[in-house]
Amino acid sequence: MSDALVTISDQTFSDAVLKSDKPVVVDFWAPWCRPCLMMAPAFEELANEYKGRMVFAKLDTDENPRTPGGLGIQGIPTLIFFHNGKEVGRIVGLESRDMLRRHIESALAASV
Numbered sequence: 001m002s003d004a005l006v007t008i009s010d011q012t013f014s015d016a017v018l019k020s021d022k023p024v025v026v027d028f029w030a031p032w033c034r035p036c037l038m039m040a041p042a043f044e045e046l047a048n049e050y051k052g053r054m055v056f057a058k059l060d061t062d063e064n065p066r067t068p069g070g071l072g073i074q075g076i077p078t079l080i081f082f083h084n085g086k087e088v089g090r091i092v093g094l095e096s097r098d099m100l101r102r103h104i105e106s107a108l109a110a111s112v
Contacts, residue, residue, distance in 0.1 A: 031060065
């Protein structure tokens with residue numbers, strides 16, 4: 001995994017995401033989820049591209065069920081964008097790299 005990605009858990013979610021001074025996008029995924037695995041390379045590439053501007057985090061929903069449950073996640077992959085501890089965007093399902101980039105740019109614009 002790239003050093004531009006942060007692995008988070010139920011225990012670290014609040015500090016890593018809700019208290020972050022930068023916008024954060026969290027990829028809620030599981031190792032058995034084929035669409036999650038298909039989207040992972042694009043997510044990692046974008047994490048490297050936007051490093052320093054936005055935090056890119058991954059949370060394994062199998063190992064950490066409390067946070068996804070609390071956020072109402074019913075399907076994966078789900079990407080949630082946060083700014084100042086609040087959700088500012090959500091993507092459910094497999095998306096293209098270009099669509100992910102558009103959502104990232106939108107989240108960054110909302111954080112200015």
